[in-house]
Amino acid sequence: MVRLLQIEFIKLWNNRASKILILSYFILICCIALIAAIKFPFGEGILLADLGIFNFPYIWHHNSFIAAILKLFFAIVVVSMMANEYSNKTIKQNLIDGLSKKEFVLSKFLTVISFSLISTVFVFVVSMILGLIYSDYNEVSIIFSDMEFLLAFFIKLVGFFSFCLFLGIFVKRSAFALGFLILWAVFEQILFGILGWQITSWETASKIKSFLPLESMANLINEPYTRLSAVQNVANQIGENLNFDYAVHWHEFLIVLFWTALFVYLSYVLLKKRDL
Template identity: 75%
Template sequence: MNRLLQIEFIKLWNNRASKILILSYFILLTSIALVAAIKFDIGPIKFHLAEQGIFNFPYIWHFNTFVTALFKLFLAIVIVSMMSNEYSNKTIKQNLIDGLSKKEFILSKFLTVVVFALVSTIFVFVVSLILGLFYSDYNELSIIFSDLEFLVAFFVKLVGFFSFCLFLGILVKRSAFALGFLVLWMIFEQMLFGLLGWKFVSWETAQNIKGFLPMEAMSNLINEPFSRLKAVQSVAAQMGESFALNYAVHWYEILIVLLWSALFIYLSYAILRKRDF
């Protein structure tokens, strides 16, 4: 495994565009700390975002994993380009000539996906822990280390998304077309949901079916955290509204994404096995 990972990271590090995107991604992950500096002081109106509770334990695990997951497109570009470069530079053919089997080739890509997801998760954990220790109103250990299932969901979400990107990179070969296909698939899921609810089944059933589709399943792992904020709930209460949302991470949603991840990796291997280089 170490040999396979070493081969992949040498390729990535020698590619200037990939290096810039990877560094930009991790810089963006740390940029969430800048949210703490957002202040508005206009006459009697004083607003400090960090004082609204977004960095309170255990809420910070939910908030930070949701927000940082939005940056995953940077690594998606890296993964899709990684496969595109294999074809355009003919390194895949050279790897196979040098004795790397197609199964080992796919395994090396999947291990890279897992490492990206794992390092991202650890990175978010460390940044969130530091921010929480500085700004949280609650510092008891039992509170600090509760709700860590959001980090598990974050890791699974990244593995699923990157596995899908890897599959598209192998299927389409060209990075621009692969990313375009990714966008089209997101649109397709929404259109399918609308068509099912409009013509064939109830909207509730259509929503349940949609939850089994890959992109929606990944999205469902971490629900939006903003309506959990006391300030938002207070405003809603004054307007006669209330939130009764389920923010928990569910085991069956994790299972759905893991099954999709396994399917994407298997299909990637199946496509590669049938191709001649």
């Protein structure tokens, strides 16, 4: 496994575009700290950090949600990784050199897991530093609560990048693979609309939608902002109820893990049947 990872990291690091995108991805995660400097023009000005977005344990929810949005940067790396294999004919050369198709797909999946893990650790470190600087609560029991959001972040990245890996193998061209990704996201929304409008109730349609790949990944980490006490107080004053379910549920993990396994398996089947 170490040998397979070494091969992939060498390929990525020798590709200038991939190197720039990977570095940009991690730099942007660091830029989450800049949110603390955003000031709302109320009275003398209110810093966003003063609203408690960097308080423990809320910070784990907030930062994992923001960092998950940035996954599109690495999605480009994943689909480009496969597109370059075809355009540069390195996939054929790897197979000639003795790498099996199973090992080839495994090397890509290990790369996906590695970057998902590195991203999760990176978010943990950035969040810990910001929390220790800005949080009003520094008790150990509070600091290390709600850590399941980091696990959800990791699983979400693995699932999403596995989907991108499959699209990269299926389409062979990075631009078309990314276009297909966008089309699939639109398809899930259209399917939800058709189900709710013509076939069944909106509640049932929403439950069906939660089993679709991209929607199930999105459901792992719900938006965190209505969870803020300041937002809750404003909502209560105007008679709105923002009592949503922000928790991470085990069945949501299972759905995403199912899609992850399916995408990796389909990637192998597709590569196995394809004449390279």
